[in-house]
Structure formats: structure tokens, C-alpha cells
Amino acid sequence: MTATTAPLVFSGYDVSEETLLRLYEELLRPRLIEEKMLRQLRGGVISKWFSGIGQEAISVGCTLALEPEEYLFTMHRNLGVFTSRRVPLERLFAQWQGKAAGYTKGRDRSFHFGTPDHHIVGMISHLGPQLALAAGVALWHKLRGEPRVSLAFTGDGGTSEGDFHEALNLAAVWKLPVLFVIENNGYGLSTPVSEQYACDSLADRGVGYGMRSLSIDGNNILEVYSTVRQLAEEMRDNPEPVLLECRTFRVRGHEEASGVKYVPPELIEAWTARDPVTNFADYLRQQGLLDNAHQETLEAGIQQEIETALAAAAEFSPVTAHTATEVDDLFAPAATPVPHPGATVERRFVDAISEGLREAMRAYPELVLMGQDIADYGGVFKITEGFVEEFGRERVRNTPLCESGVIGAALGYAIPGGKAMVEMQFGDFVSCGFNQIVNNLAKLHYRWGQAADVVVRLPVGGGVGAGPFHSQTMESWFTAVSGLKIVYPSTPEDAKSLLLAALADPNPVLYFEHKALYRSLTGPVTEGFTPGELGRAWTVREGHDLSIITYGAGVHWATDTVRELGVDAEIIDLRSLAPLDYDAIRATVRKTSRVLVLHEASLTGGFGGELAAWIGEHCFEDLDAPVRRLGSLDTPVPFAAALEANYLPKGRLADAIRSLLAY
Structure with a gap:
């Protein structure tokens, strides 16, 4: 990234004096927390830190531009999101110290967590997968007629991942109100952007997805705040995704142990001169809104907040391992649904699955089906044939060919309270969505208590002459992964009842259905809403x-x-x-x-x-x-x-x- 000496220009924005002062306070708070955490890191109180110093304007500007009920999907350097949403500092500190009072109870570190009370969903280390989750949340709002947007952060390095492209394409095709924010800070760990992409600007990528895209100065708090506020207002009225590149720079290492030896010193000097906190403070002084006494009062107040919260965190008990608790927290509690059985009829295996899906769609208005060709065409095995006529296109959704993006969107849709079923056209194709299943779906509840109410249907098995890529049965890929429920019926009755049980369960369920049984096997099936019991042979x-x-x-x-x-x-x-x-x-x-x-x-x-x-x-x-x-x-x-x-x-x-x- 080329060093720039262009000064930050804060004039010309329609922002009240009250908002200007609030923006400054919210910029200052994460800066002072970071400075304290760097000292704590050196003192061994915390074990790792990913610094966002110099990038605070993006987190703070985006957060304050949105409504409190709108979801934000964060990355390593978005401390300003958490502080601007007033996440309790003592719990943040407990999280970073690995204590039980932290948001992951010591099970994950740094910003790898979410807090539903603050409408924040944290990252996993794979970076790209969270973008599709933001699309899923946006789908939830859109289907409910709620004028809200979701906002997902990613870095310049993350835009090279396939999940970035899948999420943007899915959001564009479905016209979802997602704001994808790229924090282009010059380096993916030590890899410069010149080795990450060949386009002039990452905003150029939006054109390929048919979405609006902009590139702004990420160090200018007023440009970020005003741009995001305007975009959010427009997106609430006219749902569509937008790609926003925020140009900034990482003046410290990827994480503190990495250092910055690979960065030319003149780059750090040039971007340090464009520091978003000190430059904005100078602007407020020029406008007569800030003086030394006011600034000292602000800093003293925030530092007292920090010390008080650190003292509270110090009183929290250290983690104590209890095997029963660890195992119990793997899954969200599942209520037993009340069955409403009818007469017993003969059904083919494939028809029993279809009937189970219909009953679930009638029982759960929040349930949405996603998959390739499942709408008018009814899916390649015709299991959802006729569903569009009964339930509509909003709930029976054709998807692009992007298994990872669709599974991620299904998970995102579940976060605010939805239920989702994803049909793999063939079970073999689940390999393209493997990461979302084993690292997002499977680990979410264990990490921070968020239910992942998603069923993935997998047509599997041989005996039909379909060859190496349409005949596998891959249950052992997933039985080694804690946090997944796995169902494999053999009769029409079980095909229906266990599917209903899977859809009733608030946890991720992989539902294997054998293609060779679809039309060759017929048996008695109980009509009506008849969920069975998972885990019973x-x-x-x-x-x-x-x-x-x-x-x-x-x-x-x-x-x-x-x-x-x-x-x-x-x-x-x-x-x-x-x-x-x-x-x-x-x-x-x-x-x-x-x-x-x-x-x-x-x-x-x-x-x-x-x-x-x-x-x-x-x-x-x-x-x-x-x-x-x-x-x-x-x-x-x-x-x-x-x-x-x-x-x-x-x-x-x-x-x-x-x-x-x-x-």
C-alpha cells in the first residue's frame, strides 16, 4: 500500500456537535483499552493481542451509524464495535483472560465470540465464513419485513477466500441488506496487498456481483460514519448489498508477537501521522469543542472505567474444568415436540421425506428451505416438488452453487431465531461446505451458547451407478466432530419421523438419506406431525x-x-x-x-x-x-x-x- 501524506479532512459533514463529541469519546475508549491491554500482554495477564490501533474509526464509525438492534459481524481488530455497543468491560477482560465469566467460559480466546444481547457475532479463525452469516441474518430481517441491515467486517486478506465471493454473490442474488466492509489495512499478516489482489481497489470487485461499491478513507471517522449511516438508510428502504472498502493501515503486527519488521518504516510513519484519534481531537480543538481540560476529563473517566472493570475481572474465579458441564454445553436444550399422528398409510421412502418436510413447514412458520433447484423444479429427486405453490418462494429458495455460502447463510438465518434446512443436491457436494459445518455449526453453542438451528440433508449412497462423485456416504467425515447430531434412517417411517425430530431440534443435524432407497422401498408411515426420537436404536x-x-x-x-x-x-x-x-x-x-x-x-x-x-x-x-x-x-x-x-x-x-x- 502506497504511503499517503494527504491530511484528514473533517469539514463538510452534516454532524451535530453532540455526535462529534460522542464519536471522539468512542474513538478514545478502545484506544485507551488497547494501550492498557498491551501492558497486560507484556505482564502475562493476557496471552495474545491483535491490535487495532490506527483503525478505530472503522469500527466506531460503522457501529454508531447503525441501529442498536442491527447485527455486526466482527474480526480481530474491531474492539470499537464492542465498546460502542457498551459490552461490559469486566466481561471483555474476563474473556481475554480466559476466565469462566468471559463470553466463552474460557473455551475460546480474544474476539472469537458473540453476544446476542448486543447483536454482535464474532469471528472464527478462518475469517471468510462469517460473511455468509451476515447474509443469513439479513434474510431473516427481509422475510419478516423489518427495515434493518447487517454489517460484516473482513480484511483485505479475507477477500481472497472463496467464502467472500460466495457470500457476496448470494447476497446480491437474493438482494439482501448486507453491508460488507473491507478493512484494507495493507497486509494479511506479512503478505502485502500487492500479493493479495491485482485490481486497483477492492471496491472494484463489487461490480462483478452487480452491487454498489465504494472506497473511502477508513481513518476519517466522519467519512466512515456519514457514509455508513447514509448507506444503511438507503438499504433499509431498498434492500440490497453494498461493498465498502475502508482504506487504512495496520501500524502494529498482525498480532504482537509478529512484529512489523517486514513493513517499510516510512509507511508506518506516514500512517501514524494520519492517526484517526489524534487527528480528530485536533479538529475538535479547532472547532472549539475540545480543550485540554475536557480531554483530560474524558481520558481520566475512561481510564477509571478500565481500572474498575479490571478490578472486577480480577475477582472472577479462574476456570475450573467440569467434564459434565463441558459435555452438557455442547448442545442447546431440545424440547420434545408434541406429536399429532394420523392414520397409517403406505409411502415410498422419498415420499416420506417429502411429507416430513411439509409437516415441518406447516408447524414452523420460521422454517426456510435452501438448496439448488429445490423451488419450481422440486430438487433433482423431486422431494420439494409443489412446495413453492404451498409455501412460496421466500421460504423455498433456490440457491447458487455455493455450498459454503448457503450453509453459512442458513446458520446466520438461525441466529436471530430462524430455522433452516439446506439440501445438498448430492451428499458428496458437502465437501464444499465442510468448514461451515465442522467449525461454525458444530462449535457455536459450545463456544458462546448460540443455538445453530440448521438441518443439512444429504442424499448419499451407491447402488445407482452414479460414480465416484455422486455415490459416497460420508458419515465418518462428521462423526469425529463434536457438536453435530447425525441421523441415518432406513425405513419410510423413520425417514419422516426422524426428519421431523431433526427439524424440531435447535442444534445442527446432518440427515443422511440413501438414494437407492428413495423409490425402491415402500413401507407404513404415520400421517400427521409425528417427530421421532434422536439417539434411539x-x-x-x-x-x-x-x-x-x-x-x-x-x-x-x-x-x-x-x-x-x-x-x-x-x-x-x-x-x-x-x-x-x-x-x-x-x-x-x-x-x-x-x-x-x-x-x-x-x-x-x-x-x-x-x-x-x-x-x-x-x-x-x-x-x-x-x-x-x-x-x-x-x-x-x-x-x-x-x-x-x-x-x-x-x-x-x-x-x-x-x-x-x-x-
Whole structure:
């Protein structure tokens, strides 16, 4: 970034004297807190600090330009957002000190948290994913007819991430009132902007998304405040996204340990001369609004606030680990919905899923469906066919091809109180949204108590000749991630009832549905609103000689094979992989003493390994034979029918049963 000697010009803005003084006070507060925190860092009271010195005008100007009920999505250097929203300093200090009174109870650090009371949602370290969350919040406001905007900060480095592009495109297509603010401070850690992008200005990128974009002086508090205030007023009346580049500079390291040796000294000197706090104070003196006595009074008052809050934070108890509390805080409490069952009818698997979605849409007016081609087309499997006619386009939303952006928007929509379902066109495509699931959805409630009311539907599985990119079943990608609930039904009744249970639950649920069962399997389904229970296995068939523990299509493979062999096998359908019904597993092991764990995914790394390990650890005395696992080959899923049949474990199941019985 080229050094500039252009002076900051504060004249020509229509801002009252009262607002001018408030802006200065709000600029001064984070500056004085930072200076204190840098001393605390050196003293070992806090462990890390990301300095925003020299960038306060962006945080403060944006925050004060919005209404208090409008959401802000923050980054490392947005202390001014928290102080301008009057987040209690003692809790901020406790957060940075890793104490239980902090917003994450010691589970995360610095600004990696949110506070719903102040309409602030903090970052995760991956930087880009929060932008889509701002789009989701904006969708919530738009659908409710509330004239509000949301504002998300990102840095120049973050604009290189795919999540930046997905969020902007989604917001533009859906005409959402999101203000995307880029704090262009010259460096992504040590990488200069010349190595981050080739356009003249980051604001130029807005043109490609069909959105308005501006580039302003981020060190000029009046330019930031006036610009954002005007934009917000316009966006409330005419919902649309806007991209705003704020040119500034990071005069300290990315974080304090990084230093600034890679920065030319003349750049730091030039931008220090454009300091937003001292320059604005000089302007107020020129206008006769500030003198030394007033400034000293302000500084003394803020410093007293800081010392009082630090003394309060010092009294807070240090973190004490309680395993039960840590586990209990993983998920938001889930109420048991009251069912309203009707008659029993025959339904195909695919129709049961569709019926469950319809019942949920009727039961939860705040529920929105998102996915590729799910509106008029009804989705590639026609599960949402006819939904637009009953529920409208606002609630049944076609999305661009941007899995990460859509999952992020669904999470954002849930934050103010919504429910969202995202359909992966094929489960395989969830890899493009992996980060949002494992780092945002899964960790949100544990970190700062925010429920993530999102269901992701995943059409999965082989047997339909769809090849390596449309046939995978990837449950083991997610069973290792704490904070997700995972459902895998095998019958039409469960397909409906467990989907309703997933949609009723305020926590993130991954709902796996086997494509080969869609139109090949028919069974009894209870009409009406009939949510089931997550985490409860079902005994498909009683038996005494061995137990087959499985789920999904494996239930049907096991049933058919046991019938053909005429063996006295017990078949357990897990139905939910998280939470897992350990009592049912223990009971069947005690009953038969022989266990075959069957799943469709490749054997190595499959969920069967976890099941076998648990049985070996907890049920060893009940076993008369080693736990046997059977899965697909350790290859990608092949396309040709003969190759796919060889890949899947069904053809090897009979031999596996005979071998286990003969042990």
C-alpha cells in the first residue's frame, strides 16, 4: 500500500456537535483499552493481542451509524464495535483472560465470540465464513419485513477466500441488506496487498456481483460514519448489498508477537501521522469543542472505567474444568415436540421425506428451505416438488452453487431465531461446505451458547451407478466432530419421523438419506406431525446367534441375507450415529456375544471402527469372538454396475456371517 501524506479532512459533514463529541469519546475508549491491554500482554495477564490501533474509526464509525438492534459481524481488530455497543468491560477482560465469566467460559480466546444481547457475532479463525452469516441474518430481517441491515467486517486478506465471493454473490442474488466492509489495512499478516489482489481497489470487485461499491478513507471517522449511516438508510428502504472498502493501515503486527519488521518504516510513519484519534481531537480543538481540560476529563473517566472493570475481572474465579458441564454445553436444550399422528398409510421412502418436510413447514412458520433447484423444479429427486405453490418462494429458495455460502447463510438465518434446512443436491457436494459445518455449526453453542438451528440433508449412497462423485456416504467425515447430531434412517417411517425430530431440534443435524432407497422401498408411515426420537436404536429382528449392527441400506442387506441363510441373527438399526444408543449396543452384545458391524462406507476410517473399538473396550467380557467389521472396498465408488457391486459389501455379507458363526 502506497504511503499517503494527504491530511484528514473533517469539514463538510452534516454532524451535530453532540455526535462529534460522542464519536471522539468512542474513538478514545478502545484506544485507551488497547494501550492498557498491551501492558497486560507484556505482564502475562493476557496471552495474545491483535491490535487495532490506527483503525478505530472503522469500527466506531460503522457501529454508531447503525441501529442498536442491527447485527455486526466482527474480526480481530474491531474492539470499537464492542465498546460502542457498551459490552461490559469486566466481561471483555474476563474473556481475554480466559476466565469462566468471559463470553466463552474460557473455551475460546480474544474476539472469537458473540453476544446476542448486543447483536454482535464474532469471528472464527478462518475469517471468510462469517460473511455468509451476515447474509443469513439479513434474510431473516427481509422475510419478516423489518427495515434493518447487517454489517460484516473482513480484511483485505479475507477477500481472497472463496467464502467472500460466495457470500457476496448470494447476497446480491437474493438482494439482501448486507453491508460488507473491507478493512484494507495493507497486509494479511506479512503478505502485502500487492500479493493479495491485482485490481486497483477492492471496491472494484463489487461490480462483478452487480452491487454498489465504494472506497473511502477508513481513518476519517466522519467519512466512515456519514457514509455508513447514509448507506444503511438507503438499504433499509431498498434492500440490497453494498461493498465498502475502508482504506487504512495496520501500524502494529498482525498480532504482537509478529512484529512489523517486514513493513517499510516510512509507511508506518506516514500512517501514524494520519492517526484517526489524534487527528480528530485536533479538529475538535479547532472547532472549539475540545480543550485540554475536557480531554483530560474524558481520558481520566475512561481510564477509571478500565481500572474498575479490571478490578472486577480480577475477582472472577479462574476456570475450573467440569467434564459434565463441558459435555452438557455442547448442545442447546431440545424440547420434545408434541406429536399429532394420523392414520397409517403406505409411502415410498422419498415420499416420506417429502411429507416430513411439509409437516415441518406447516408447524414452523420460521422454517426456510435452501438448496439448488429445490423451488419450481422440486430438487433433482423431486422431494420439494409443489412446495413453492404451498409455501412460496421466500421460504423455498433456490440457491447458487455455493455450498459454503448457503450453509453459512442458513446458520446466520438461525441466529436471530430462524430455522433452516439446506439440501445438498448430492451428499458428496458437502465437501464444499465442510468448514461451515465442522467449525461454525458444530462449535457455536459450545463456544458462546448460540443455538445453530440448521438441518443439512444429504442424499448419499451407491447402488445407482452414479460414480465416484455422486455415490459416497460420508458419515465418518462428521462423526469425529463434536457438536453435530447425525441421523441415518432406513425405513419410510423413520425417514419422516426422524426428519421431523431433526427439524424440531435447535442444534445442527446432518440427515443422511440413501438414494437407492428413495423409490425402491415402500413401507407404513404415520400421517400427521409425528417427530421421532434422536439417539434411539431399533431392533429390526430378534436373534440369539450373532448381532449385526448397521444403519441405512445396510439394514436391508442384513435382513435379506439373514433370511436367505436362515440364521438366528439379531439386527440392530442404529438410526442415529450421534447421539449413539450405547445401551442398545451393549444389550445386543450381551445377548448374542458375536457382533458384525456393517456399513456402506469404505472399511478403513469408517464409523464401524469406532463401534468396534467401543464394543471391545466396554463389552469385552460378553464377547465369544472378535468384533468383525464389513464395509466397502478402500477405493472410490466405481461407476460400472459390476465394479460397483464388487465395491459394496453386500456381496461379502453372507461369508462374513458364516465366518463369524464358525469362530
